Amino acid sequence: MSDKPNGSSKIIAETTVETTAKVDSSASSTKEKAKTTTRKRTTRARAKSKTENNVAKGDISTELKTDAKSLSKKDIDNENKEIDIDTKKIVEVEEKVSDKPLENEKVEKKTRATKKTTTAKKTTTKTRTTRKTTKASKTSSSTKADTDKAENKEVKAASTKKTEDVKGSVQVDIEETKIVESKNDKLTAMSKENLPSAKEIITEKDKENIDDTEITSFNEYLFHQGKNYSAYNILGSHVVIRNNVKGVQFATWAPRASEVYVVGDFNDFNVNDAYKLEKISENGIWSGFFTQPKEGDKYKYCVVDSKGNSGEYKSDPYAIFSELRPNNASIIYAPKDFTWNDKKWIENRNKINVLEQPLNIYEIHLGSWRRNQDGDFLSYEEISEILPAYLKDMGYSHVEIMPLVEHPLDASWGYQGTGYYSPTSRYGNPEGLKLLINKLHEENIGVIMDWVPGHFCKDAHGLYKFDGTATYEYQEEWRAENKGWGTCNFDLGRAEVQSYLISNALYWFREFHVDGLRVDAVSSILYLDYSREPGEWKPNKYGGNGNLEAIDFLKQLNQAVFAEYPTALMIAEESTAWPNITKPPMEDGLGFNLKWNMGWMNDTLEYVKIDPSYRKNNHRNITFAMMYNYAENYVLPLSHDEVVHGKKSLIEKMWGDEWNKFAGLRAFMGYMMGHPGKKLTFMGCEFAQGIEWREYEQLEWNLIEALEINEKTQLFFKDLNKLYLDNKAFWELDHDHRGFNWIEADNSEQSILVFTRRSRKDDETLIFIVNFTSIVYYDYQIGVPFLGEYEELFNTDDSKYGGSGQIMDTPLFAERAPFQNQPYSVKIKVPPMATLVLKVKDIFKNEENNETEKDETEKDEKEIN
Structure with a gap:
C-alpha cells in the first residue's frame, strides 16, 4: 500500500486461511453405469435413438459424468408425431448395466392399460417391447437388463444428463414411456424398440385414470436405490379412486417391522386386522387401501417390531398435514386446487444469474415476528396481509423463513422436526402457506426455506426408531446420536433416506414454489468427529474424519435440485473451512451456490464490541475476510443465532453509550452493505430491538412509536436497503x-x-x-x-x-x-x-x-x- 495520511500505520494481513484437508476420495473402479430417462403420467411413446452410453463411475470424489446424444423431433416415428411434452416434474433415474451384454437377464417395466383394466400380481408388471406385447417374468429388485428375444436386440438405456452443464440436465421417471423436454429444449432419447404404435398411445380419457400414487415395481425400485425423487407420491396417505371406489391409500416404509396397522378416527385408534397393511416390498414398503377413512381424519401407524412389540403409535413421515402440538397425529389431507399468480416472478427468476443479482435477505421466525393481541400465533393468511408489503416497503429482496416442518417443541424453532412434508399447523394449513408465498412473489420478494437434512427430533411418535430399530438414523449408536442438540442424525448413506430427503427438498420447490433452501448445520453433516471427543468416533475407510456418504448425499441433493431448478438458491450454513462448498461436483465441490461466511461474522462482531481506542490493535478483524473472499460464494449473515443465549441483540453488541451504539450500528451496517457478499439480517435488527430474540413473544414493535431513535433506525435500514437495490456496484460483481x-x-x-x-x-x-x-x-x-x-x-x-x-x-x-x-x-x-x-x-x-x-x-x- 502507498503512504497513508494522518499518521496512519500499516499492518500486514495474514494470507493463510486454515482449511480442512480434503477427504481422500480415491476408490476402486466400479462397473459402468448408464442413466435412462422418461416421464410419468404421460403419453406412451417410443422413439428412435441415437445415443451412446459411456458412463464410468470413478472415485467417490468425482462427479458421475454422462455423455449422450439428444434425440431431435425429426427422428421420432411419423406415426408418433403427437407427443405430449411435460417439463413440470422431472425425476432422475439411475439403472445399472454392465459394460457388455448380459445373458438371461430381465427387465421389468410398469405400463398402464388403456380403457381396460388388467389384473396382475403386485410383483409382476407388463412390458411392451415392439408393437407386439410379450410378458416379462418376475424379477429381483436389482432390475437387470432383458434382451429382446424377438429381434435379438439388446435393450439399451439412454442418458441425456450432462453433469458439466447443470442447466441442461434432464431427469426422468420411467413409469410411462414418454419423450420429455428439459428447460433448455434438449430432448431425451429412447430406443426404437421401446416405441409403441399409434394405437397404443394413451388418450386424454385414459389419462384421467392414471394414478400417481400407485406403487409400481419401478418406482419402488427407485426408492430403494435412493433415486426416487417423488417418493411422497407413493408413500404417505392419499385420497384416491381404485376401481371406481373412493378411499385412502396408506403406505409407509418399515423394513424390520413384522406387522403394520393404520389406526385413526375411523377405527377409534384401535388395532384390528381390517386395517392391516400388506408388505409389498422385500425391503419394507407396507401399503393398504381402505374405503372408510376420509379426508380430515386423524391417523397414525402401529408398527410392530420383529419381536412382536409395538411402542408408541407413529406419525406418518410423509404426512402433508398434522395436528397442532401437543397432539401429533397425522391428518388425511387432499391438496386443494390452488391458483398461483406468480408466473411472472417464476419466469423472471428462471432468466437470471443469481450470483449477479441483489440478495438482501430478511430472516424471519413466523411465530414471533408478530402475534395477535391475545398473544397467539397469526395464521399464514394473516401474515400474508402484512409481511409482503412490509418487506417491499423496507427494500428487502428475499425472506428466509426459519423451519416450517412440523415439530413438537416451540423452543426448537423448527430445527428438530418430525414431519418433513407437513407445514406446521401452528399457522394453518398448506394452502395458507401457499397463499403467503404467492403474495410474497407478487411483491417481488423471493422465498428461502430453512431446511434441516442432518438431524431430526427423537420424540417417540416421530422418525426415531420407526420400525423398532434404527430406520431413518444410523445403525451405529455413536453416529446416530447428536449429543449437542439431543437429536438423531439421518443415515445419509441409506438409499431410502436419500429418497426421503431429496424428494422433500424438491417437494418444497414443486408444491410451494420456494426459490431456495438454506441447508442447516452442514458442518455436522460433513464431519464424523463433529461435537465428539477423541475415542467417541471412528475414522472413515481412508483414516479421515470426513463423512463420505454424507458428502455424496450433498452432491446428489444439489444436482437433483439444480437439474430441475437451475436458478435455485442452495445456501450452506457451514461454519468451518471445508473447501469447495460452492464449487460444482465435477470440480470436487459439494454443489451449493452460496455459503454463509461465519468467519466474517465472528470477526466483525468481535471488532464492534471493542472500545475504539483499542480497535487499532484488532484492525485485522475488520479486513481479514477479504483475504479469502473469493474462495467461495459468500453470504454475510447476521442471523438469529447471534441474538440469543446471552449474546445480546445487535444494537447491544455495539460499544459505548446510546449515541455510540446507534452510530456504531449504522457505521457497521454501511460497512457490511459495501463488503462483497450477499446480505442477511435477522428480524428486529432493522429497528434496533433492545432485548434478545424470544421465540415465545413478538418483536418489540412498540419501540418504533415510543422512541425516536428506533424510528430513525428503521428509516436508516429502509434507505440503506433501497440504496443497495438501486446500485449494481453493491452486488453485480460480488464474486468477481x-x-x-x-x-x-x-x-x-x-x-x-x-x-x-x-x-x-x-x-x-x-x-x-x-x-x-x-x-x-x-x-x-x-x-x-x-x-x-x-x-x-x-x-x-x-x-x-x-x-x-x-x-x-x-x-x-x-x-x-x-x-x-x-x-x-x-x-x-x-x-x-x-x-x-x-x-x-x-x-x-x-x-x-x-x-x-x-x-x-x-x-x-x-x-x-
Missing part, C-alpha cells in the same frame, strides 16, 4: 475480483477503511469510507480512480438517522495528484463513527482517463486469465 479494490486497508491507527465497489460500468463505481472512531476528520485525502466530479451518495451520520449531521453538500472534484495507488485524489470530510458512500457523478473524458480505463481493463483481463 473486479468488483472490489482496497484504496486504504491498513490505517489501523485511525481505524479508517477506504475501498471501491464496481459494476461493469465505470460510471456506477462507488467509494466507501468507513470510520470506526468518534473523531471527525477534515480535508482527509483519499485516492480515487477517475478524474471527475464526485458526490456524497449516502452518509450514515445524517441527522435524519440520528447522526451528528456531518455531511458534505458541496461537489467534490478530483485532482491530478496520484495517491494510494490511484491516479487521482480528493479531499473529504470524514464523519464520526460512520460510513460515507461517494459516487462518480461525472467522469471527465480526457486522454488521462482513457489511459486509466485502458490500464484497468488490461489489469482485469490479466486477473481473469
Whole structure:
C-alpha cells in the first residue's frame, strides 16, 4: 500500500486461511453405469435413438459424468408425431448395466392399460417391447437388463444428463414411456424398440385414470436405490379412486417391522386386522387401501417390531398435514386446487444469474415476528396481509423463513422436526402457506426455506426408531446420536433416506414454489468427529474424519435440485473451512451456490464490541475476510443465532453509550452493505430491538412509536436497503475480483477503511469510507480512480438517522495528484463513527482517463486469465 495520511500505520494481513484437508476420495473402479430417462403420467411413446452410453463411475470424489446424444423431433416415428411434452416434474433415474451384454437377464417395466383394466400380481408388471406385447417374468429388485428375444436386440438405456452443464440436465421417471423436454429444449432419447404404435398411445380419457400414487415395481425400485425423487407420491396417505371406489391409500416404509396397522378416527385408534397393511416390498414398503377413512381424519401407524412389540403409535413421515402440538397425529389431507399468480416472478427468476443479482435477505421466525393481541400465533393468511408489503416497503429482496416442518417443541424453532412434508399447523394449513408465498412473489420478494437434512427430533411418535430399530438414523449408536442438540442424525448413506430427503427438498420447490433452501448445520453433516471427543468416533475407510456418504448425499441433493431448478438458491450454513462448498461436483465441490461466511461474522462482531481506542490493535478483524473472499460464494449473515443465549441483540453488541451504539450500528451496517457478499439480517435488527430474540413473544414493535431513535433506525435500514437495490456496484460483481479494490486497508491507527465497489460500468463505481472512531476528520485525502466530479451518495451520520449531521453538500472534484495507488485524489470530510458512500457523478473524458480505463481493463483481463 502507498503512504497513508494522518499518521496512519500499516499492518500486514495474514494470507493463510486454515482449511480442512480434503477427504481422500480415491476408490476402486466400479462397473459402468448408464442413466435412462422418461416421464410419468404421460403419453406412451417410443422413439428412435441415437445415443451412446459411456458412463464410468470413478472415485467417490468425482462427479458421475454422462455423455449422450439428444434425440431431435425429426427422428421420432411419423406415426408418433403427437407427443405430449411435460417439463413440470422431472425425476432422475439411475439403472445399472454392465459394460457388455448380459445373458438371461430381465427387465421389468410398469405400463398402464388403456380403457381396460388388467389384473396382475403386485410383483409382476407388463412390458411392451415392439408393437407386439410379450410378458416379462418376475424379477429381483436389482432390475437387470432383458434382451429382446424377438429381434435379438439388446435393450439399451439412454442418458441425456450432462453433469458439466447443470442447466441442461434432464431427469426422468420411467413409469410411462414418454419423450420429455428439459428447460433448455434438449430432448431425451429412447430406443426404437421401446416405441409403441399409434394405437397404443394413451388418450386424454385414459389419462384421467392414471394414478400417481400407485406403487409400481419401478418406482419402488427407485426408492430403494435412493433415486426416487417423488417418493411422497407413493408413500404417505392419499385420497384416491381404485376401481371406481373412493378411499385412502396408506403406505409407509418399515423394513424390520413384522406387522403394520393404520389406526385413526375411523377405527377409534384401535388395532384390528381390517386395517392391516400388506408388505409389498422385500425391503419394507407396507401399503393398504381402505374405503372408510376420509379426508380430515386423524391417523397414525402401529408398527410392530420383529419381536412382536409395538411402542408408541407413529406419525406418518410423509404426512402433508398434522395436528397442532401437543397432539401429533397425522391428518388425511387432499391438496386443494390452488391458483398461483406468480408466473411472472417464476419466469423472471428462471432468466437470471443469481450470483449477479441483489440478495438482501430478511430472516424471519413466523411465530414471533408478530402475534395477535391475545398473544397467539397469526395464521399464514394473516401474515400474508402484512409481511409482503412490509418487506417491499423496507427494500428487502428475499425472506428466509426459519423451519416450517412440523415439530413438537416451540423452543426448537423448527430445527428438530418430525414431519418433513407437513407445514406446521401452528399457522394453518398448506394452502395458507401457499397463499403467503404467492403474495410474497407478487411483491417481488423471493422465498428461502430453512431446511434441516442432518438431524431430526427423537420424540417417540416421530422418525426415531420407526420400525423398532434404527430406520431413518444410523445403525451405529455413536453416529446416530447428536449429543449437542439431543437429536438423531439421518443415515445419509441409506438409499431410502436419500429418497426421503431429496424428494422433500424438491417437494418444497414443486408444491410451494420456494426459490431456495438454506441447508442447516452442514458442518455436522460433513464431519464424523463433529461435537465428539477423541475415542467417541471412528475414522472413515481412508483414516479421515470426513463423512463420505454424507458428502455424496450433498452432491446428489444439489444436482437433483439444480437439474430441475437451475436458478435455485442452495445456501450452506457451514461454519468451518471445508473447501469447495460452492464449487460444482465435477470440480470436487459439494454443489451449493452460496455459503454463509461465519468467519466474517465472528470477526466483525468481535471488532464492534471493542472500545475504539483499542480497535487499532484488532484492525485485522475488520479486513481479514477479504483475504479469502473469493474462495467461495459468500453470504454475510447476521442471523438469529447471534441474538440469543446471552449474546445480546445487535444494537447491544455495539460499544459505548446510546449515541455510540446507534452510530456504531449504522457505521457497521454501511460497512457490511459495501463488503462483497450477499446480505442477511435477522428480524428486529432493522429497528434496533433492545432485548434478545424470544421465540415465545413478538418483536418489540412498540419501540418504533415510543422512541425516536428506533424510528430513525428503521428509516436508516429502509434507505440503506433501497440504496443497495438501486446500485449494481453493491452486488453485480460480488464474486468477481473486479468488483472490489482496497484504496486504504491498513490505517489501523485511525481505524479508517477506504475501498471501491464496481459494476461493469465505470460510471456506477462507488467509494466507501468507513470510520470506526468518534473523531471527525477534515480535508482527509483519499485516492480515487477517475478524474471527475464526485458526490456524497449516502452518509450514515445524517441527522435524519440520528447522526451528528456531518455531511458534505458541496461537489467534490478530483485532482491530478496520484495517491494510494490511484491516479487521482480528493479531499473529504470524514464523519464520526460512520460510513460515507461517494459516487462518480461525472467522469471527465480526457486522454488521462482513457489511459486509466485502458490500464484497468488490461489489469482485469490479466486477473481473469
